[in-house]
Amino acid sequence: MTTIVTGGAGFIGSNFIFYMLKKHPEERIICVDKLTYAGNLSTLASVMDNPNFRFVKADICDESAIDQLFVEEHPDVVVNFAAESHVDRSIKDPNIFLQTNIMGTANLMNVARKYGVQRFHQVSTDEVYGDLPLDRPDLFFTEETPIHTSSPYSSSKAAADLLVLAYHRTYGLPVTISRCSNNYGSYQFPEKLIPLMFIDATENRPLPVYGEGLNVRDWLYVEDHCQAIDLILQNGRVGEVYNIGGHNEMRNIDIVKIICQTLGKPESLIEHVTDRKGHDRRYAIDPTKIHNELGWLPETNFKDGIAETLKWYQDNQDWWQQIINGDYQKYYEKMYANR
Ligand code: NAD
Ligand code: TYD
Secondary structure: OEEEEEOOOOHHHHHHHHHHHHHOOOOEEEEEEOOOOOOOHHHHHHHOOOOOEEEEEOOOOOHHHHHHHHHHHOOOEEEEOOOOOOHHHHHHOOHHHHHHHHHHHHHHHHHHHHHOOOEEEEEEEHHHHOOEOOOOOOOOEOOOOOOOOOOHHHHHHHHHHHHHHHHHHHHOOOEEEEEEOOEEOOOOOOOOHHHHHHHHHHOOOOEEEEOOOOOEEEOEEHHHHHHHHHHHHHHOOOOOEEEEOOOOEEEHHHHHHHHHHHHOOOHHHEEEEOOOOOOOOEOOEOOHHHHHHHOOOOOOOHHHHHHHHHHHHHHOHHHHHHHHOOOHHHHHHHHHOOO
16 A cells, blocks of 8 residues: 655644554555645654655646656555645735645646546645634534635635545545644644744743634644544545544633743733734534544543643754744744734
8 A cells, every 4th residue: 555645744744654654564655745844854854764655855736746656656545735734824925825725736636536546635624614703612613514714725725625525526536535623743833823832932932822812723633633534544435524623622822821831931921912814713623423433532632732742842942943043033023023
């Protein structure tokens, strides 16, 4: 069995590669990644010498590169993690999101159709459902919730999902889609909430909470996510969407306070800054379908997962220092100066 994992030098893709090489050591994994600002080859250092692993630097939008890879490797499965993934960047500059997230997905599917695959799995997001009101804790996203996006990022992911379902219906491509909630864990790029606040707190910088910090996210430990995708690849029904997440809802402000407490930093570092445009209020997943069909439930509660995650960032300063010493500083200045 040979699986192409796109975006495997990023946060979730790399964790998925580690998970798969450990869980299914007999299977071959080919990582395809363009190495954008969010991709980091050093993340994959521990698996580079594994004979069942190959890294290929390529853009998922590059038809000839992807075609050539299929000729060389005859993949059975494609798992598409590659994407532009940060909402704030999509608000500043949507175009690359449309290119990679929509056209890149279409290009991968075109090549997958040409050569045939057993499965094309699209890694999507709960953000395609829009948001839920803060005063209705009884409401959750199910797979039947209408697509109703807020940001250029979520719109590009929703467009890709619709294309994936269309390629199934029109051409019979054997697809599955998973829509997960906010992931956290090791190797997450420092632009996202938890690593950003960890690094700023470590360096005694102000902690920029958007608005009041009352927005709610449903946090999913990255290894639980990887396990769910593996189950969908094995036993998921072709043509189906599976929501992944489950009842780990937290307000942003409470997460930032946990980070302060864990690091022994004063909450006076918290600074409320101008809110994100179109800021989604609450995400919350109903995981009934994946639980009933595939027996999956998240195994990691937020208290344990966040402790593990913060410890990982404490123990792996070299990894994030190398990032924040590069272009990240310019990004931070652009996004947060005078906010
Ligand atoms: P990430 O930004 O950390 O990593 C994305 C990876 O894709 C990087 O390695 C980057 O180099 C690569 N990439 C980008 N454009 C590419 C292109 N054109 N060709 C090849 N590679 C390219 O993202 P992540 O957080 O690991 O997210 C992975 C997937 O999961 C994305 O599809 C995202 O939409 C989805 N998702 C993420 C979360 C989350 O909380 N992080 C939640 C829901 C869904
Ligand atoms: P983020 O990690 O960007 O994920 P997403 O936008 O996909 O949910 O943000 C998580 C939440 O944290 C979101 O409500 C925005 C908020 N946030 C801040 O308050 N300050 C920040 O500096 C960042 C990056 C996010």
